[in-house]
Amino acid sequence: MIVLSESTEQIESSASASENKLMTETARILGCKVYYIPRDFQRCGTAENALWHIPKSAVETAGIWVGYIPKLERYETIYQAALAKGIRLLNTPLEHQKALEFNLFYPHLKGLTPDSVVINSTDECIEAGELLGFPVFVKGTVQSIKMQGWKFCIANNQKELIKITELLLKFKEHSRGRVIVRKLVKLRHQRLAPNGFPMGREFRCFIYKQQVLKYGYYWDGQNDLSKLSQQEEKQVLNLAILASERLDVPYVAIDIGQLESGDWIVIETADAQFAGLCQIPALELWNKLKDIY
Structure with a gap:
Protein backbone atom coordinates (compact mmCIF):
# COMPACT_ATOMS: atom_id res chain seq x y z
CA MET A 1 0.00 0.00 0.00
CA LEU A 90 -8.84 3.16 -4.09
CA ASN A 91 -11.57 5.38 -5.57
CA THR A 92 -11.74 6.67 -9.12
CA PRO A 93 -12.63 10.36 -9.58
CA LEU A 94 -16.25 9.42 -10.31
CA GLU A 95 -16.42 7.18 -7.23
CA HIS A 96 -14.81 9.89 -5.12
CA GLN A 97 -17.40 12.39 -6.31
CA LYS A 98 -20.34 10.00 -5.84
CA ALA A 99 -19.37 9.25 -2.23
CA LEU A 100 -18.73 12.89 -1.34
CA GLU A 101 -21.43 14.94 -3.07
CA PHE A 102 -24.89 14.56 -1.52
CA ASN A 103 -26.76 15.19 -4.76
CA LEU A 104 -24.99 12.18 -6.31
CA PHE A 105 -25.26 9.67 -3.46
CA TYR A 106 -28.81 10.59 -2.36
CA PRO A 107 -30.61 8.86 -5.28
CA HIS A 108 -28.94 5.59 -4.23
CA LEU A 109 -29.94 5.94 -0.57
CA LYS A 110 -33.61 6.97 -0.79
CA GLY A 111 -35.58 5.21 1.90
CA LEU A 112 -32.50 4.85 4.09
CA THR A 113 -31.97 8.55 4.79
CA PRO A 114 -34.34 11.50 5.43
CA ASP A 115 -36.16 13.04 2.46
CA SER A 116 -34.08 15.77 0.87
CA VAL A 117 -34.25 18.34 -1.91
CA VAL A 118 -31.30 19.64 -3.93
CA ILE A 119 -31.43 23.33 -4.82
CA ASN A 120 -29.09 25.55 -6.81
CA SER A 121 -30.36 29.02 -5.89
CA THR A 122 -32.49 30.92 -3.38
CA ASP A 123 -35.27 30.96 -5.99
CA GLU A 124 -35.90 27.30 -5.21
CA CYS A 125 -36.24 27.77 -1.45
CA ILE A 126 -39.99 28.31 -1.50
CA GLU A 127 -40.70 25.03 -3.28
CA ALA A 128 -38.27 23.09 -1.09
CA GLY A 129 -39.80 24.49 2.10
CA GLU A 130 -43.32 23.71 0.96
CA LEU A 131 -42.37 20.18 -0.04
CA LEU A 132 -40.58 19.21 3.18
CA GLY A 133 -42.22 21.49 5.73
CA PHE A 134 -40.37 23.46 8.40
CA PRO A 135 -38.07 23.18 10.24
CA VAL A 136 -35.48 21.76 7.83
CA PHE A 137 -31.79 20.91 8.02
CA VAL A 138 -29.65 22.76 5.47
CA LYS A 139 -26.16 21.86 4.26
CA GLY A 140 -23.89 22.13 1.26
CA THR A 141 -23.58 19.14 -1.04
CA VAL A 142 -20.16 18.39 0.53
CA GLN A 143 -20.36 19.82 4.05
CA SER A 144 -22.60 21.69 6.45
CA ILE A 145 -21.44 24.64 8.53
CA LYS A 146 -22.34 22.94 11.81
CA MET A 147 -19.04 24.09 13.31
CA GLN A 148 -20.70 27.51 13.49
CA GLY A 149 -23.60 26.10 15.49
CA TRP A 150 -27.13 24.74 15.22
CA LYS A 151 -28.63 27.98 13.89
CA PHE A 152 -26.39 27.79 10.80
CA CYS A 153 -27.94 24.44 9.87
CA ILE A 154 -31.61 24.79 10.84
CA ALA A 155 -34.18 26.89 9.02
CA ASN A 156 -37.53 27.39 10.78
CA ASN A 157 -39.08 29.41 7.95
CA GLN A 158 -38.50 30.66 4.41
CA LYS A 159 -36.54 33.71 5.52
CA GLU A 160 -34.04 31.58 7.46
CA LEU A 161 -33.81 29.06 4.62
CA ILE A 162 -32.94 31.79 2.13
CA LYS A 163 -30.34 33.25 4.51
CA ILE A 164 -28.55 29.92 5.08
CA THR A 165 -28.75 29.06 1.37
CA GLU A 166 -27.11 32.36 0.43
CA LEU A 167 -24.34 31.70 2.94
CA LEU A 168 -23.68 28.15 1.74
CA LEU A 169 -23.56 29.20 -1.91
CA LYS A 170 -20.78 31.63 -0.97
CA PHE A 171 -18.85 28.78 0.68
CA LYS A 172 -17.90 27.00 -2.53
CA GLU A 173 -15.89 24.30 -0.77
CA HIS A 174 -18.98 23.32 1.21
CA SER A 175 -21.63 23.62 -1.48
CA ARG A 176 -19.95 23.32 -4.89
CA GLY A 177 -22.91 25.37 -6.07
CA ARG A 178 -25.59 23.09 -4.55
CA VAL A 179 -27.50 23.28 -1.28
CA ILE A 180 -29.29 20.34 0.32
CA VAL A 181 -32.54 20.91 2.20
CA ARG A 182 -33.39 17.91 4.41
CA LYS A 183 -36.40 16.88 6.42
CA LEU A 184 -35.38 17.50 10.03
CA VAL A 185 -35.33 14.36 12.15
CA LYS A 186 -34.64 14.01 15.86
CA LEU A 187 -31.65 11.87 16.79
CA ARG A 188 -31.19 10.34 20.23
CA HIS A 189 -28.72 12.44 22.21
CA GLN A 190 -27.66 13.22 25.76
CA ARG A 191 -25.28 16.13 25.18
CA LEU A 192 -24.94 19.34 23.22
CA ALA A 193 -21.67 20.51 21.67
CA PRO A 194 -20.31 23.86 22.90
CA ASN A 195 -21.87 25.48 19.83
CA GLY A 196 -25.30 24.06 20.72
CA PHE A 197 -25.28 21.26 18.16
CA PRO A 198 -26.98 18.06 19.44
CA MET A 199 -24.41 15.27 19.70
CA GLY A 200 -26.62 12.53 18.30
CA ARG A 201 -26.15 8.80 18.63
CA GLU A 202 -24.10 8.43 15.46
CA PHE A 203 -21.48 5.94 14.31
CA ARG A 204 -18.99 6.15 11.43
CA CYS A 205 -18.26 2.97 9.48
CA PHE A 206 -15.22 2.57 7.21
CA ILE A 207 -16.09 0.11 4.48
CA TYR A 208 -14.04 -1.41 1.68
CA LYS A 209 -15.90 -3.35 -1.01
CA GLN A 210 -18.95 -3.91 1.19
CA GLN A 211 -16.88 -5.17 4.14
CA VAL A 212 -16.76 -3.14 7.36
CA LEU A 213 -13.13 -2.52 8.30
CA LYS A 214 -13.80 -0.61 11.53
CA TYR A 215 -16.51 1.55 13.05
CA GLY A 216 -16.64 4.02 15.92
CA TYR A 217 -18.76 6.53 17.80
CA TYR A 218 -18.91 9.80 15.88
CA TRP A 219 -18.49 12.35 18.67
CA ASP A 220 -15.63 13.00 21.09
CA GLY A 221 -16.04 11.90 24.68
CA GLN A 222 -17.88 9.02 26.26
CA ASN A 223 -21.48 8.55 27.30
CA ASP A 224 -23.99 5.72 27.47
CA LEU A 225 -25.02 6.28 23.85
CA SER A 226 -21.53 5.44 22.56
CA LYS A 227 -22.00 1.79 23.51
CA LEU A 228 -23.91 -0.63 21.30
CA SER A 229 -25.53 -3.88 22.30
CA GLN A 230 -24.87 -6.87 20.03
CA GLN A 231 -28.29 -6.40 18.43
CA GLU A 232 -27.71 -2.68 17.89
CA GLU A 233 -24.27 -3.31 16.42
CA LYS A 234 -25.81 -5.77 13.97
CA GLN A 235 -28.43 -3.18 12.96
CA VAL A 236 -25.84 -0.43 12.45
CA LEU A 237 -23.43 -2.56 10.43
CA ASN A 238 -26.15 -4.19 8.31
CA LEU A 239 -27.51 -0.76 7.37
CA ALA A 240 -24.03 0.54 6.57
CA ILE A 241 -23.33 -2.46 4.35
CA LEU A 242 -26.68 -2.08 2.58
CA ALA A 243 -25.90 1.58 1.90
CA SER A 244 -22.43 0.69 0.59
CA GLU A 245 -23.91 -1.93 -1.73
CA ARG A 246 -26.33 0.61 -3.16
CA LEU A 247 -23.64 3.26 -3.50
CA ASP A 248 -21.08 0.88 -5.04
CA VAL A 249 -17.98 2.92 -4.10
CA PRO A 250 -14.94 0.80 -3.05
CA TYR A 251 -13.66 2.79 -0.06
CA VAL A 252 -16.43 4.70 1.67
CA ALA A 253 -17.27 6.12 5.10
CA ILE A 254 -20.93 5.86 6.06
CA ASP A 255 -22.46 7.61 9.07
CA ILE A 256 -25.38 5.87 10.77
CA GLY A 257 -27.60 7.58 13.37
CA GLN A 258 -30.41 6.52 15.67
CA LEU A 259 -33.71 8.36 15.80
CA GLU A 260 -35.54 9.03 19.05
CA SER A 261 -37.96 6.30 17.91
CA GLY A 262 -35.08 3.79 18.02
CA ASP A 263 -34.87 3.33 14.24
CA TRP A 264 -31.54 3.69 12.47
CA ILE A 265 -30.92 5.87 9.41
CA VAL A 266 -28.05 6.79 7.09
CA ILE A 267 -26.89 10.34 7.86
CA GLU A 268 -24.46 10.75 4.95
CA THR A 269 -21.49 9.20 3.16
CA ALA A 270 -17.98 10.32 2.22
CA ASP A 271 -14.85 9.22 0.41
CA ALA A 272 -13.18 7.42 3.33
CA GLN A 273 -9.76 8.72 2.28
CA PHE A 274 -10.79 12.13 3.61
CA ALA A 275 -13.10 11.12 6.47
CA GLY A 276 -12.25 11.82 10.10
CA LEU A 277 -11.47 8.86 12.32
CA CYS A 278 -13.99 9.80 15.00
CA GLN A 279 -13.25 7.34 17.84
CA ILE A 280 -11.65 4.66 15.68
CA PRO A 281 -8.01 3.91 16.65
CA ALA A 282 -5.78 4.71 13.66
CA LEU A 283 -3.66 1.60 14.25
CA GLU A 284 -6.67 -0.71 14.07
CA LEU A 285 -7.96 0.86 10.85
CA TRP A 286 -4.56 0.79 9.13
CA ASN A 287 -4.01 -2.81 10.16
CA LYS A 288 -7.03 -3.59 7.99
CA LEU A 289 -6.10 -1.21 5.17
CA LYS A 290 -2.55 -2.42 4.68
CA ASP A 291 -3.82 -5.92 3.93
CA ILE A 292 -6.28 -4.87 1.20
CA TYR A 293 -3.73 -5.74 -1.50
Missing part, protein backbone atom coordinates in the same frame (compact mmCIF):
# COMPACT_ATOMS: atom_id res chain seq x y z
CA ILE A 2 1.30 3.44 -1.00
CA VAL A 3 0.21 6.57 0.86
CA LEU A 4 0.08 10.05 -0.67
CA SER A 5 0.11 12.39 2.32
CA GLU A 6 -0.54 16.11 2.63
CA SER A 7 0.77 16.13 6.20
CA THR A 8 3.62 18.56 6.80
CA GLU A 9 6.25 19.21 9.45
CA GLN A 10 4.81 22.66 10.01
CA ILE A 11 2.94 23.11 13.27
CA GLU A 12 -0.79 23.32 12.56
CA SER A 13 -3.41 23.59 15.26
CA SER A 14 -6.40 22.16 13.38
CA ALA A 15 -7.89 18.80 14.24
CA SER A 16 -7.66 17.77 10.58
CA ALA A 17 -3.92 18.50 10.47
CA SER A 18 -3.32 16.48 13.64
CA GLU A 19 -5.32 13.56 12.30
CA ASN A 20 -3.54 13.63 8.94
CA LYS A 21 -0.22 13.44 10.78
CA LEU A 22 -1.47 10.56 12.94
CA MET A 23 -2.78 8.63 9.92
CA THR A 24 0.46 9.18 8.01
CA GLU A 25 2.73 8.08 10.83
CA THR A 26 0.56 5.05 11.58
CA ALA A 27 0.71 3.94 7.95
CA ARG A 28 4.50 4.35 7.98
CA ILE A 29 4.87 2.33 11.19
CA LEU A 30 2.87 -0.50 9.65
CA GLY A 31 5.12 -0.64 6.61
CA CYS A 32 3.28 1.43 4.03
CA LYS A 33 5.42 3.50 1.68
CA VAL A 34 4.66 7.19 2.26
CA TYR A 35 5.20 10.01 -0.24
CA TYR A 36 4.42 13.61 0.67
CA ILE A 37 2.54 15.83 -1.76
CA PRO A 38 1.76 19.58 -1.54
CA ARG A 39 -1.72 20.73 -0.53
CA ASP A 40 -2.08 22.79 -3.70
CA PHE A 41 -0.34 23.50 -6.99
CA GLN A 42 0.70 27.04 -6.07
CA ARG A 43 4.42 26.29 -6.24
CA CYS A 44 4.63 23.11 -8.29
CA GLY A 45 2.11 24.11 -10.96
CA THR A 46 0.77 20.67 -11.94
CA ALA A 47 -0.13 17.30 -10.47
CA GLU A 48 2.72 15.73 -12.41
CA ASN A 49 5.18 18.10 -10.73
CA ALA A 50 3.58 17.40 -7.34
CA LEU A 51 4.40 13.70 -7.79
CA TRP A 52 7.75 14.11 -9.58
CA HIS A 53 9.70 12.50 -6.72
CA ILE A 54 7.68 9.26 -6.76
CA PRO A 55 9.36 6.49 -8.77
CA LYS A 56 7.29 4.71 -11.39
CA SER A 57 6.36 1.20 -10.35
CA ALA A 58 6.51 -1.70 -12.78
CA VAL A 59 3.60 -3.34 -10.94
CA GLU A 60 0.42 -1.38 -10.23
CA THR A 61 0.00 -0.76 -6.51
CA ALA A 62 -2.99 0.37 -4.45
CA GLY A 63 -2.80 3.89 -3.06
CA ILE A 64 -4.57 5.95 -0.42
CA TRP A 65 -4.60 9.74 -0.26
CA VAL A 66 -4.34 11.14 3.29
CA GLY A 67 -5.22 14.81 3.35
CA TYR A 68 -7.91 17.45 3.09
CA ILE A 69 -11.05 17.21 0.95
CA PRO A 70 -9.81 18.33 -2.48
CA LYS A 71 -11.61 20.14 -5.24
CA LEU A 72 -12.86 17.66 -7.81
CA GLU A 73 -10.41 18.94 -10.43
CA ARG A 74 -7.51 18.39 -8.03
CA TYR A 75 -8.61 14.84 -7.26
CA GLU A 76 -8.91 14.05 -10.96
CA THR A 77 -5.44 15.34 -11.82
CA ILE A 78 -3.72 13.70 -8.83
CA TYR A 79 -5.50 10.43 -9.60
CA GLN A 80 -4.24 10.43 -13.20
CA ALA A 81 -0.71 11.51 -12.23
CA ALA A 82 -0.56 8.73 -9.62
CA LEU A 83 -1.87 6.20 -12.11
CA ALA A 84 0.93 7.17 -14.50
CA LYS A 85 3.34 6.25 -11.67
CA GLY A 86 1.70 2.86 -11.20
CA ILE A 87 -0.39 3.89 -8.18
CA ARG A 88 -4.14 3.36 -8.31
CA LEU A 89 -6.06 5.27 -5.63
Whole structure:
Protein backbone atom coordinates (compact mmCIF):
# COMPACT_ATOMS: atom_id res chain seq x y z
CA MET A 1 0.00 0.00 0.00
CA ILE A 2 1.30 3.44 -1.00
CA VAL A 3 0.21 6.57 0.86
CA LEU A 4 0.08 10.05 -0.67
CA SER A 5 0.11 12.39 2.32
CA GLU A 6 -0.54 16.11 2.63
CA SER A 7 0.77 16.13 6.20
CA THR A 8 3.62 18.56 6.80
CA GLU A 9 6.25 19.21 9.45
CA GLN A 10 4.81 22.66 10.01
CA ILE A 11 2.94 23.11 13.27
CA GLU A 12 -0.79 23.32 12.56
CA SER A 13 -3.41 23.59 15.26
CA SER A 14 -6.40 22.16 13.38
CA ALA A 15 -7.89 18.80 14.24
CA SER A 16 -7.66 17.77 10.58
CA ALA A 17 -3.92 18.50 10.47
CA SER A 18 -3.32 16.48 13.64
CA GLU A 19 -5.32 13.56 12.30
CA ASN A 20 -3.54 13.63 8.94
CA LYS A 21 -0.22 13.44 10.78
CA LEU A 22 -1.47 10.56 12.94
CA MET A 23 -2.78 8.63 9.92
CA THR A 24 0.46 9.18 8.01
CA GLU A 25 2.73 8.08 10.83
CA THR A 26 0.56 5.05 11.58
CA ALA A 27 0.71 3.94 7.95
CA ARG A 28 4.50 4.35 7.98
CA ILE A 29 4.87 2.33 11.19
CA LEU A 30 2.87 -0.50 9.65
CA GLY A 31 5.12 -0.64 6.61
CA CYS A 32 3.28 1.43 4.03
CA LYS A 33 5.42 3.50 1.68
CA VAL A 34 4.66 7.19 2.26
CA TYR A 35 5.20 10.01 -0.24
CA TYR A 36 4.42 13.61 0.67
CA ILE A 37 2.54 15.83 -1.76
CA PRO A 38 1.76 19.58 -1.54
CA ARG A 39 -1.72 20.73 -0.53
CA ASP A 40 -2.08 22.79 -3.70
CA PHE A 41 -0.34 23.50 -6.99
CA GLN A 42 0.70 27.04 -6.07
CA ARG A 43 4.42 26.29 -6.24
CA CYS A 44 4.63 23.11 -8.29
CA GLY A 45 2.11 24.11 -10.96
CA THR A 46 0.77 20.67 -11.94
CA ALA A 47 -0.13 17.30 -10.47
CA GLU A 48 2.72 15.73 -12.41
CA ASN A 49 5.18 18.10 -10.73
CA ALA A 50 3.58 17.40 -7.34
CA LEU A 51 4.40 13.70 -7.79
CA TRP A 52 7.75 14.11 -9.58
CA HIS A 53 9.70 12.50 -6.72
CA ILE A 54 7.68 9.26 -6.76
CA PRO A 55 9.36 6.49 -8.77
CA LYS A 56 7.29 4.71 -11.39
CA SER A 57 6.36 1.20 -10.35
CA ALA A 58 6.51 -1.70 -12.78
CA VAL A 59 3.60 -3.34 -10.94
CA GLU A 60 0.42 -1.38 -10.23
CA THR A 61 0.00 -0.76 -6.51
CA ALA A 62 -2.99 0.37 -4.45
CA GLY A 63 -2.80 3.89 -3.06
CA ILE A 64 -4.57 5.95 -0.42
CA TRP A 65 -4.60 9.74 -0.26
CA VAL A 66 -4.34 11.14 3.29
CA GLY A 67 -5.22 14.81 3.35
CA TYR A 68 -7.91 17.45 3.09
CA ILE A 69 -11.05 17.21 0.95
CA PRO A 70 -9.81 18.33 -2.48
CA LYS A 71 -11.61 20.14 -5.24
CA LEU A 72 -12.86 17.66 -7.81
CA GLU A 73 -10.41 18.94 -10.43
CA ARG A 74 -7.51 18.39 -8.03
CA TYR A 75 -8.61 14.84 -7.26
CA GLU A 76 -8.91 14.05 -10.96
CA THR A 77 -5.44 15.34 -11.82
CA ILE A 78 -3.72 13.70 -8.83
CA TYR A 79 -5.50 10.43 -9.60
CA GLN A 80 -4.24 10.43 -13.20
CA ALA A 81 -0.71 11.51 -12.23
CA ALA A 82 -0.56 8.73 -9.62
CA LEU A 83 -1.87 6.20 -12.11
CA ALA A 84 0.93 7.17 -14.50
CA LYS A 85 3.34 6.25 -11.67
CA GLY A 86 1.70 2.86 -11.20
CA ILE A 87 -0.39 3.89 -8.18
CA ARG A 88 -4.14 3.36 -8.31
CA LEU A 89 -6.06 5.27 -5.63
CA LEU A 90 -8.84 3.16 -4.09
CA ASN A 91 -11.57 5.38 -5.57
CA THR A 92 -11.74 6.67 -9.12
CA PRO A 93 -12.63 10.36 -9.58
CA LEU A 94 -16.25 9.42 -10.31
CA GLU A 95 -16.42 7.18 -7.23
CA HIS A 96 -14.81 9.89 -5.12
CA GLN A 97 -17.40 12.39 -6.31
CA LYS A 98 -20.34 10.00 -5.84
CA ALA A 99 -19.37 9.25 -2.23
CA LEU A 100 -18.73 12.89 -1.34
CA GLU A 101 -21.43 14.94 -3.07
CA PHE A 102 -24.89 14.56 -1.52
CA ASN A 103 -26.76 15.19 -4.76
CA LEU A 104 -24.99 12.18 -6.31
CA PHE A 105 -25.26 9.67 -3.46
CA TYR A 106 -28.81 10.59 -2.36
CA PRO A 107 -30.61 8.86 -5.28
CA HIS A 108 -28.94 5.59 -4.23
CA LEU A 109 -29.94 5.94 -0.57
CA LYS A 110 -33.61 6.97 -0.79
CA GLY A 111 -35.58 5.21 1.90
CA LEU A 112 -32.50 4.85 4.09
CA THR A 113 -31.97 8.55 4.79
CA PRO A 114 -34.34 11.50 5.43
CA ASP A 115 -36.16 13.04 2.46
CA SER A 116 -34.08 15.77 0.87
CA VAL A 117 -34.25 18.34 -1.91
CA VAL A 118 -31.30 19.64 -3.93
CA ILE A 119 -31.43 23.33 -4.82
CA ASN A 120 -29.09 25.55 -6.81
CA SER A 121 -30.36 29.02 -5.89
CA THR A 122 -32.49 30.92 -3.38
CA ASP A 123 -35.27 30.96 -5.99
CA GLU A 124 -35.90 27.30 -5.21
CA CYS A 125 -36.24 27.77 -1.45
CA ILE A 126 -39.99 28.31 -1.50
CA GLU A 127 -40.70 25.03 -3.28
CA ALA A 128 -38.27 23.09 -1.09
CA GLY A 129 -39.80 24.49 2.10
CA GLU A 130 -43.32 23.71 0.96
CA LEU A 131 -42.37 20.18 -0.04
CA LEU A 132 -40.58 19.21 3.18
CA GLY A 133 -42.22 21.49 5.73
CA PHE A 134 -40.37 23.46 8.40
CA PRO A 135 -38.07 23.18 10.24
CA VAL A 136 -35.48 21.76 7.83
CA PHE A 137 -31.79 20.91 8.02
CA VAL A 138 -29.65 22.76 5.47
CA LYS A 139 -26.16 21.86 4.26
CA GLY A 140 -23.89 22.13 1.26
CA THR A 141 -23.58 19.14 -1.04
CA VAL A 142 -20.16 18.39 0.53
CA GLN A 143 -20.36 19.82 4.05
CA SER A 144 -22.60 21.69 6.45
CA ILE A 145 -21.44 24.64 8.53
CA LYS A 146 -22.34 22.94 11.81
CA MET A 147 -19.04 24.09 13.31
CA GLN A 148 -20.70 27.51 13.49
CA GLY A 149 -23.60 26.10 15.49
CA TRP A 150 -27.13 24.74 15.22
CA LYS A 151 -28.63 27.98 13.89
CA PHE A 152 -26.39 27.79 10.80
CA CYS A 153 -27.94 24.44 9.87
CA ILE A 154 -31.61 24.79 10.84
CA ALA A 155 -34.18 26.89 9.02
CA ASN A 156 -37.53 27.39 10.78
CA ASN A 157 -39.08 29.41 7.95
CA GLN A 158 -38.50 30.66 4.41
CA LYS A 159 -36.54 33.71 5.52
CA GLU A 160 -34.04 31.58 7.46
CA LEU A 161 -33.81 29.06 4.62
CA ILE A 162 -32.94 31.79 2.13
CA LYS A 163 -30.34 33.25 4.51
CA ILE A 164 -28.55 29.92 5.08
CA THR A 165 -28.75 29.06 1.37
CA GLU A 166 -27.11 32.36 0.43
CA LEU A 167 -24.34 31.70 2.94
CA LEU A 168 -23.68 28.15 1.74
CA LEU A 169 -23.56 29.20 -1.91
CA LYS A 170 -20.78 31.63 -0.97
CA PHE A 171 -18.85 28.78 0.68
CA LYS A 172 -17.90 27.00 -2.53
CA GLU A 173 -15.89 24.30 -0.77
CA HIS A 174 -18.98 23.32 1.21
CA SER A 175 -21.63 23.62 -1.48
CA ARG A 176 -19.95 23.32 -4.89
CA GLY A 177 -22.91 25.37 -6.07
CA ARG A 178 -25.59 23.09 -4.55
CA VAL A 179 -27.50 23.28 -1.28
CA ILE A 180 -29.29 20.34 0.32
CA VAL A 181 -32.54 20.91 2.20
CA ARG A 182 -33.39 17.91 4.41
CA LYS A 183 -36.40 16.88 6.42
CA LEU A 184 -35.38 17.50 10.03
CA VAL A 185 -35.33 14.36 12.15
CA LYS A 186 -34.64 14.01 15.86
CA LEU A 187 -31.65 11.87 16.79
CA ARG A 188 -31.19 10.34 20.23
CA HIS A 189 -28.72 12.44 22.21
CA GLN A 190 -27.66 13.22 25.76
CA ARG A 191 -25.28 16.13 25.18
CA LEU A 192 -24.94 19.34 23.22
CA ALA A 193 -21.67 20.51 21.67
CA PRO A 194 -20.31 23.86 22.90
CA ASN A 195 -21.87 25.48 19.83
CA GLY A 196 -25.30 24.06 20.72
CA PHE A 197 -25.28 21.26 18.16
CA PRO A 198 -26.98 18.06 19.44
CA MET A 199 -24.41 15.27 19.70
CA GLY A 200 -26.62 12.53 18.30
CA ARG A 201 -26.15 8.80 18.63
CA GLU A 202 -24.10 8.43 15.46
CA PHE A 203 -21.48 5.94 14.31
CA ARG A 204 -18.99 6.15 11.43
CA CYS A 205 -18.26 2.97 9.48
CA PHE A 206 -15.22 2.57 7.21
CA ILE A 207 -16.09 0.11 4.48
CA TYR A 208 -14.04 -1.41 1.68
CA LYS A 209 -15.90 -3.35 -1.01
CA GLN A 210 -18.95 -3.91 1.19
CA GLN A 211 -16.88 -5.17 4.14
CA VAL A 212 -16.76 -3.14 7.36
CA LEU A 213 -13.13 -2.52 8.30
CA LYS A 214 -13.80 -0.61 11.53
CA TYR A 215 -16.51 1.55 13.05
CA GLY A 216 -16.64 4.02 15.92
CA TYR A 217 -18.76 6.53 17.80
CA TYR A 218 -18.91 9.80 15.88
CA TRP A 219 -18.49 12.35 18.67
CA ASP A 220 -15.63 13.00 21.09
CA GLY A 221 -16.04 11.90 24.68
CA GLN A 222 -17.88 9.02 26.26
CA ASN A 223 -21.48 8.55 27.30
CA ASP A 224 -23.99 5.72 27.47
CA LEU A 225 -25.02 6.28 23.85
CA SER A 226 -21.53 5.44 22.56
CA LYS A 227 -22.00 1.79 23.51
CA LEU A 228 -23.91 -0.63 21.30
CA SER A 229 -25.53 -3.88 22.30
CA GLN A 230 -24.87 -6.87 20.03
CA GLN A 231 -28.29 -6.40 18.43
CA GLU A 232 -27.71 -2.68 17.89
CA GLU A 233 -24.27 -3.31 16.42
CA LYS A 234 -25.81 -5.77 13.97
CA GLN A 235 -28.43 -3.18 12.96
CA VAL A 236 -25.84 -0.43 12.45
CA LEU A 237 -23.43 -2.56 10.43
CA ASN A 238 -26.15 -4.19 8.31
CA LEU A 239 -27.51 -0.76 7.37
CA ALA A 240 -24.03 0.54 6.57
CA ILE A 241 -23.33 -2.46 4.35
CA LEU A 242 -26.68 -2.08 2.58
CA ALA A 243 -25.90 1.58 1.90
CA SER A 244 -22.43 0.69 0.59
CA GLU A 245 -23.91 -1.93 -1.73
CA ARG A 246 -26.33 0.61 -3.16
CA LEU A 247 -23.64 3.26 -3.50
CA ASP A 248 -21.08 0.88 -5.04
CA VAL A 249 -17.98 2.92 -4.10
CA PRO A 250 -14.94 0.80 -3.05
CA TYR A 251 -13.66 2.79 -0.06
CA VAL A 252 -16.43 4.70 1.67
CA ALA A 253 -17.27 6.12 5.10
CA ILE A 254 -20.93 5.86 6.06
CA ASP A 255 -22.46 7.61 9.07
CA ILE A 256 -25.38 5.87 10.77
CA GLY A 257 -27.60 7.58 13.37
CA GLN A 258 -30.41 6.52 15.67
CA LEU A 259 -33.71 8.36 15.80
CA GLU A 260 -35.54 9.03 19.05
CA SER A 261 -37.96 6.30 17.91
CA GLY A 262 -35.08 3.79 18.02
CA ASP A 263 -34.87 3.33 14.24
CA TRP A 264 -31.54 3.69 12.47
CA ILE A 265 -30.92 5.87 9.41
CA VAL A 266 -28.05 6.79 7.09
CA ILE A 267 -26.89 10.34 7.86
CA GLU A 268 -24.46 10.75 4.95
CA THR A 269 -21.49 9.20 3.16
CA ALA A 270 -17.98 10.32 2.22
CA ASP A 271 -14.85 9.22 0.41
CA ALA A 272 -13.18 7.42 3.33
CA GLN A 273 -9.76 8.72 2.28
CA PHE A 274 -10.79 12.13 3.61
CA ALA A 275 -13.10 11.12 6.47
CA GLY A 276 -12.25 11.82 10.10
CA LEU A 277 -11.47 8.86 12.32
CA CYS A 278 -13.99 9.80 15.00
CA GLN A 279 -13.25 7.34 17.84
CA ILE A 280 -11.65 4.66 15.68
CA PRO A 281 -8.01 3.91 16.65
CA ALA A 282 -5.78 4.71 13.66
CA LEU A 283 -3.66 1.60 14.25
CA GLU A 284 -6.67 -0.71 14.07
CA LEU A 285 -7.96 0.86 10.85
CA TRP A 286 -4.56 0.79 9.13
CA ASN A 287 -4.01 -2.81 10.16
CA LYS A 288 -7.03 -3.59 7.99
CA LEU A 289 -6.10 -1.21 5.17
CA LYS A 290 -2.55 -2.42 4.68
CA ASP A 291 -3.82 -5.92 3.93
CA ILE A 292 -6.28 -4.87 1.20
CA TYR A 293 -3.73 -5.74 -1.50
